[in-house]
Amino acid sequence: MTMNRLIATFAALALLAACGSDKSEPSPMGAAVGSLAKATVSRVSGNGAGGQAKAPAPPSRADIEKYGMPILRAVIPTRGADALVTISDQKGPVVTWSTTDGTTFTLREGVLIQTRGLGPDLMSAAAPGVGQLLRDGGTHQRVYYFLGQDDVSTRRTYDCTVDVKGRESVTIFGRAHAVTRVTEECKRPLGTLTNEYWIEGTTIRKSRQWVSGLIGHIDFERVVD
Amino acid sequence: MHSMPRLSALLALSTALAGAPAVAEMNRSLNLNGATGLIDMPSGDAQDDARFTFSTALVGSITRTTLSFQITERLSGSFRFQTWRDWNTLFPADSDKFEDRSFDLRYQILKEGAYVPALTIGLQDFTGNGTFASEYVAATKTFGNRLKVTAGLGWGRMGSFGGIGEPFGDRPEVSDPGTPNSDQWFRGEAAPFAGVEYKITDQWTFKAEYSSDDYVLEQERGLIERDSPFNFGFEYQRGPNMRYGLYSLYGTEAAFVFHLILDPKTRAAGGVMGAAPVAVKARPARAADPDAYDGGWVTQADAGPLLRKNLAKRLAVDGIVIENLAYTATTAQIRVRSNRIDAGPQAIGRTARALSHVMPASVETFEIVPVVNGMGASKVTIRRSDLEQLEYAANNATLLRQRVVITDAGPVPANAVGDDGLYPKFRWGLKPAVKMSEPLKGDIGLRLSASYDFRPGLVLSGAIYKSVFSNVDRSGEYSDSTLPHVRTDNSRYSKFADPGLEQLTLAWYARPAEDFYSRVTFGYLERMHAGISGEVLWKPVDSRLALGVEVNYTKQRDTDGGLGFDEYYYDVTTGHVSAYYDFGNGFLGQLDVGKYLAGDVGATLSVDRVFANGWRVGAFATVTNATSAEFGEGAFDKGIRFSIPLTWAMGTETRQSFGATLRPYTGDGGARVDVNGRLYESIREYHTQSLDPDWGRVWR
Numbered sequence: 001m002t003m004n005r006l007i008a009t010f011a012a013l014a015l016l017a018a019c020g021s022d023k024s025e026p027s028p029m030g031a032a033v034g035s036l037a038k039a040t041v042s043r044v045s046g047n048g049a050g051g052q053a054k055a056p057a058p059p060s061r062a063d064i065e066k067y068g069m070p071i072l073r074a075v076i077p078t079r080g081a082d083a084l085v086t087i088s089d090q091k092g093p094v095v096t097w098s099t100t101d102g103t104t105f106t107l108r109e110g111v112l113i114q115t116r117g118l119g120p121d122l123m124s125a126a127a128p129g130v131g132q133l134l135r136d137g138g139t140h141q142r143v144y145y146f147l148g149q150d151d152v153s154t155r156r157t158y159d160c161t162v163d164v165k166g167r168e169s170v171t172i173f174g175r176a177h178a179v180t181r182v183t184e185e186c187k188r189p190l191g192t193l194t195n196e197y198w199i200e201g202t203t204i205r206k207s208r209q210w211v212s213g214l215i216g217h218i219d220f221e222r223v224v225d
Numbered sequence: 226m227h228s229m230p231r232l233s234a235l236l237a238l239s240t241a242l243a244g245a246p247a248v249a250e251m252n253r254s255l256n257l258n259g260a261t262g263l264i265d266m267p268s269g270d271a272q273d274d275a276r277f278t279f280s281t282a283l284v285g286s287i288t289r290t291t292l293s294f295q296i297t298e299r300l301s302g303s304f305r306f307q308t309w310r311d312w313n314t315l316f317p318a319d320s321d322k323f324e325d326r327s328f329d330l331r332y333q334i335l336k337e338g339a340y341v342p343a344l345t346i347g348l349q350d351f352t353g354n355g356t357f358a359s360e361y362v363a364a365t366k367t368f369g370n371r372l373k374v375t376a377g378l379g380w381g382r383m384g385s386f387g388g389i390g391e392p393f394g395d396r397p398e399v400s401d402p403g404t405p406n407s408d409q410w411f412r413g414e415a416a417p418f419a420g421v422e423y424k425i426t427d428q429w430t431f432k433a434e435y436s437s438d439d440y441v442l443e444q445e446r447g448l449i450e451r452d453s454p455f456n457f458g459f460e461y462q463r464g465p466n467m468r469y470g471l472y473s474l475y476g477t478e479a480a481f482v483f484h485l486i487l488d489p490k491t492r493a494a495g496g497v498m499g500a501a502p503v504a505v506k507a508r509p510a511r512a513a514d515p516d517a518y519d520g521g522w523v524t525q526a527d528a529g530p531l532l533r534k535n536l537a538k539r540l541a542v543d544g545i546v547i548e549n550l551a552y553t554a555t556t557a558q559i560r561v562r563s564n565r566i567d568a569g570p571q572a573i574g575r576t577a578r579a580l581s582h583v584m585p586a587s588v589e590t591f592e593i594v595p596v597v598n599g600m601g602a603s604k605v606t607i608r609r610s611d612l613e614q615l616e617y618a619a620n621n622a623t624l625l626r627q628r629v630v631i632t633d634a635g636p637v638p639a640n641a642v643g644d645d646g647l648y649p650k651f652r653w654g655l656k657p658a659v660k661m662s663e664p665l666k667g668d669i670g671l672r673l674s675a676s677y678d679f680r681p682g683l684v685l686s687g688a689i690y691k692s693v694f695s696n697v698d699r700s701g702e703y704s705d706s707t708l709p710h711v712r713t714d715n716s717r718y719s720k721f722a723d724p725g726l727e728q729l730t731l732a733w734y735a736r737p738a739e740d741f742y743s744r745v746t747f748g749y750l751e752r753m754h755a756g757i758s759g760e761v762l763w764k765p766v767d768s769r770l771a772l773g774v775e776v777n778y779t780k781q782r783d784t785d786g787g788l789g790f791d792e793y794y795y796d797v798t799t800g801h802v803s804a805y806y807d808f809g810n811g812f813l814g815q816l817d818v819g820k821y822l823a824g825d826v827g828a829t830l831s832v833d834r835v836f837a838n839g840w841r842v843g844a845f846a847t848v849t850n851a852t853s854a855e856f857g858e859g860a861f862d863k864g865i866r867f868s869i870p871l872t873w874a875m876g877t878e879t880r881q882s883f884g885a886t887l888r889p890y891t892g893d894g895g896a897r898v899d900v901n902g903r904l905y906e907s908i909r910e911y912h913t914q915s916l917d918p919d920w921g922r923v924w925r
Contacts, residue, residue: 089504092809094617100444102500106617113617116925119496119876123921126619145620145921147497149490151568151837153921154623 012081059084061173064223071224072097073172074105076118078216084223093129105218110197110204112211112218120214123147128160130202133182142186146212158186158193170198170206172221177205251367251424254432254460255484257282258349259291259303260329262363263420263434264456264472264480266383268375269343269365271333275297275489275834277842277867279664281483284474286310286448290664292887293329294842294864296834299336302844303329304865304887305350306663307357314447325356326889342366348410349381352863353889354402356442359383360411361418373422375434380411385439386454388414401852403860403890432472433457440475452476463811466493487869489840494876497925499566502575503539505616506582508609520554520587529642532583535911539579543879545572546647548596550682551638557584558592558638562602567839567872567880569595569911573605574923577612584609594634595911598734598902599682600742601634602911603766622921631740631913633766650678658690663884668695668719672727682734686901687749691724708855708893709781709795711753711822715891717784725786726789727752732902740765742904749788751899752763754779754822757798761905767913769807771905776800777898779822797824799898805905807914811835813843815905822896825849829862829895837919839870851894864888 064071074097075082085105088098094113096106103117111133113125126143139161141198148154165181179198186193198206207220245707253270256262259280261270272295282289288576291305312323335344342364350357363377378384381396396413399406420434434456443449458472458480470482498716499526509517522528533550536559540547542564551558557580563572573593580591589609595600611628615621653675661667670693676686701720704713718725730748737743742762749755756779764771777800781793801819808814817829827849835841846863853860868884871877909915 020656021652091504091507091617096504098501104501108617117499119494119498121493121496121925123924124617124619124621139318143619145622147919147921147925151497151922153920155620176848212496 014109041217061175061223064173069224070222073219073221073223074099075219075221076215076217077219079118079213105220107204107220110207110220110222112209112220113205115211115215116217118211118215120212121147122211123153126164128184130199130204132201133162133184133197133204134164134199135162135178138162144186144210144212156188158188160184160186168198172206173223179205227272229820240732251370251422252351252430252462252468254295254422254430255280255482255486257470257472257480257482258283258289258329259293259305259484260331260347260349260648261301261420262346262459263375264432264470265438265474266344266375266379266418266434267331267349267361267363267377268373268419268420269333269335269337269345269363269377270373271295271299271301271331271343271345273335273488274651275836277487277489277840279485279487280482282480284480285443285478287443287448292664292867294834294865295869296842299333302330302865303327303331304889305329305357306665308910309443309446309448311448312446325350325353327353327357328889337365337367341910345389352403352405352409353399354648354858355381355399355406355409357382358399358406358409359438363418371424374419375421376417376896378414378417379437380415381409382438382441383418384414384416384437385441386416386437388416388437390415401853401860402512403856403858404788427483428462430460430462431457433472438871449475449479489836489838489842489869489873492838492870492876493874497568497571497922498872499925500877501579502543502925503582505578505612507613508586514586514757517586520583520585522587523554523609526824533642536579539582540576543572543575545576545579548599548647549594549637549641550662551641552584552588553640554587556590558594558604558641559586559595560596560637560641562596562893563880565878565880567870568837568919568922568925569916569923570920571922571925573607573742573916574925577607577923581609581612596634596681597907597911598684598732598744599678599680600736600908601637602908603913603916604632604634605916606630606632616924621924625923626917626920631916634736635739636736647894648678648680652676652678659883660690661887662697663887666696667885668692668697670694683732684734685731687729689724690727692719695719704893706855706857706893708823708825708851709797710793711781711795711797711893712891712896713857713893714753714784718786721784722752722786727786728901730901734902734904734907737761742908744904746900746902749782750777750779750901752786753782754898755782755790756780756898758898758900760904762908764805764905764908764912769809769914771805773805773905774800775803775819776899776905779898797822801829801897803905809914811837811918820896821847821849821894823851823893825851825894827851827895829897833866836866837915838873839868840873841866841868841884843867848897849895851892856892856894859888859890859892862888862892 053172053220072085083099085097085099089096094108096104098104106114109130111127113127115121124145142158142160144156146154151208163183168181179199179200182197184195193210196208198205205222208217210217257265260267264270276295278293280291288308291303293303295301307325309323313321329349331347331882332347337343344364347361349359357470359381361377361379361383365375367373392410406689416437418437423431434452440449440451453476456474460470462468466486468484472480474480537547546562549560561576566572576593591607593605607629615625655673658671659674670691673688674688678684699720700716706713732746735743746758758777761773762773778798780790781795783789783792799820801817803817806814811834812831815831820826829847833843833844844865848861866886868882870882871879
């Protein structure tokens with residue numbers, strides 16, 4: 001209760017005082033109240049009974065295709081986030097996908113190499129290409145680069161083995177795709193991680209790829225080419 | 226994509242909840258005194274490097290508020306404010322409160338190993354008048370992952386119950402309060418203490434101890450009755466940042482403690498927040514489109530203003546303002562001011578990305594000059610082709626840094642493109658402001674500030690402060706200091722200058738020569754003093770060493786917060802020669818030698834630990850020829866200071882921070898005029914030693 005009163009006091013002060021000529025500088029008090037309010041709201045929706053019931057029906061493939069542009073679906077389980085994203089930059093095999101609120105995912109041949117705007121971002125990566133991922137039993141080194149403690153660049157290096165599991169069918173927004181399921185098992189002295197790919201021809205149709213310690217995995221689905 | 230707003234809102238929403246994972250191993254917890262330990266006794270443990278904690282404890286009628294900082298992996302320090310209420314119940318007097326401030330230092334001699342316990346030696350209240358003074362050696366061993374056992378030997382207060390003799394002789398009285406009481410340390414009766422910690426769940430811990438503190442002082446005053454040496458209680462850890470404890474003390478008292486635990490190295494927001502940058506714009510291959518690389522565009526009269534306008538639009542998204550743009554067919558130099566992004570490398574990276582979109586393909590070299598108070602702080606030269614090649618490369622931060630050159634900013638190029646209405650520029654703001662003078666003591670109020678930039682480096686600025694809530698001394702009495710009252714009439718300024726003009730100055734910043742920076746500030750410099758202040762700093766971009774000279778002539782202002790000088794008739798010329806040294810790993814040292822406000826002569830030594838994300842914790846001490854008696858209680862001026870960037874706490878992009886300077890006692894000796902815009906701190910951010918630690922943010 002005291003917390004709420006404190007927030008109310010700060011909110012009053014922030015509203016009272018958040019004025020000035022510098023529009024580029026957000027009021028930190030206002031921001032504090034904002035993030036507290038957000039945290040409270042999301043906690044409420046997370047705990048509240050029937051919180052899931054309010055979610056509107058997912059869009060249909062027809063809805064998505066009528067925009068006539070490539071679409072990727074990104075799901076971040078640890079954030080409870082689910083977004084359809086569009087291309088904001090393309091340089092050869094490297095494609096950057098953006099949400100409307102300033103988060104980007106950069107993939108090379110469908111393999112994640114950078115994120116921005118998530119907070120604990122993947123800053124860069126030495127990652128395999130699709131060719132490597134289709135070679136059963138193939139090994140490679142994978143290096144992830146982050147901003148670690150105190151924003152210092154840090155890395156995690158893994159030795160990875162490709163395991164081609166076999167043919168499968170996956171359905172993405174009502175369309176079935178014949179794919180090869182592949183796992184990439186990566187080890188380092190301090191731990192292991194697994195990336196999973198569902199590859200159609202040489203296109204990664206669907207994947208579950210590790211980003212960083214605090215984010216965990218992101219699930220990608222290539223909905224519209 | 227009608228679902229996108231909802232989905233992306235969800236994404237934005239959930240980022241606010243990111244936090245560190247739950248603590249798995251056994252906590253190295255704090256005690257009622259804000260030191261690593263059991264309940265009232267210390268332990269052999271140390272906190273994680275750089276941890277900053279704020280503890281408030283209620284022990285019967287005693288309040289202890291302690292700030293602790295793990296200065297290095299082994300060394301930690303504390304600063305404590307302690308209040309005994311009902312102090313004069315048995316001895317009626319003016320005040321029923323007794324207050325004391327104390328400093329602690331602890332050093333971990335041994336880190337815990339498979340067979341070796343953690344071993345710490347500590348000094349508690351080692352410079353005060355001895356009210357809370359103790360010395361101790363404590364050993365702690367963990368058994369399994371739930372049980373910890375501590376045993377130790379204490380002197381002073383911690384040697385006052387169950388003593389085993391005086392191994393190092395008699396304990397003399399404190400002879401010189403305020404200075405380190407080294408003749409007392411480890412002297413007098415020694416007494417053993419011990420305790421256990423048992424982790425019940427990840428959140429709950431049980432603690433029990435045998436205390437060797439007899440609470441002689443409190444028993445004499447009738448504040449605490451001590452029936453038993455045994456204390457026990459439970460602690461509850463709530464997330465990584467909060468811990469609560471509730472205990473039974475000495476068979477008669479209850480105690481409560483709350484610890485706020487902050488790890489400067491780990492952002493509370495989980496990472497660097499803020500929107501993703503725009504991608505670097507790739508130029509066409511020269512072979513494919515040689516015309517694009519033609520430099521003929523430089524002769525077009527309207528090219529400059531157009532480029533500048535387009536750049537300004539792109540940079541405004543990141544709160545970056547262009548001061549100047551100069552170019553040839555192959556090189557562009559842009560001078561920018563970053564108003565929002567808190568890290569130099571990120572501001573530089575965003576500027577480079579904008580240049581890649583706007584500058585014609587023939588421009589291969591980007592020179593980015595961050596400007597602070599109108600002064601070019603450094604020049605970061607980036608080859609455009611490196612930017613293009615490395616954008617998606619693995620380890621791109623290190624690779625780019627190897628190819629980037631950081632040099633002195635140099636003069637503004639003669640062909641720089643005009644101001645585009647940037648100057649003169651008027652800015653104002655009305656914002657809440659917290660002024661902390663002690664833990665849990667200070668002012669919350671509103672500050673109305675305004676500034677007018679005539680041209681780069683020439684600024685008229687002012688601020689008025691009105692207190693809304695205050696619990697500082699506002700008695701309005703003149704102090705009884707025998708020195709000129711340059712600081713000690715604080716209560717008069719707090720009482721009468723409300724609202725008051727805090728500051729009204731005309732400041733001129735310049736770059737007189739390579740590696741040299743200068744400042745002249747004239748007017749109402751601070752709440753208590755007005756006059757003129759001049760400073761010159763020598764600081765090569767890649768040098769760990771900087772040297773500076775400052776000279777001030779000031780008059781003491783009236784306490785009513787107005788423009789007058791009729792109350793004190795005090796004027797003084799002060800000045801310092803300063804050496805600054807960056808020891809690496811974030812440790813900064815500073816030595817100032819010169820004349821202080823009360824006319825005393827001496828030196829100030831400061832050490833700060835700064836973090837790439839803007840956190841800063843430091844301590845300082847000033848010794849002058851003002852005697853202990855003239856200075857007052859503390860013998861000489863000393864204190865600690867800290868600054869916490871708001872972006873670290875909340876994730877919002879802002880350059881604002883919350884901080885305070887805390888002193889055990891404010892005297893008139895060793896005081897310096899408090900002028901804004903001192904040079905070293907202004908420009909350091911963009912020099913090599915500050916850009917390198919978080920250079921990775923250039924791609925953020």
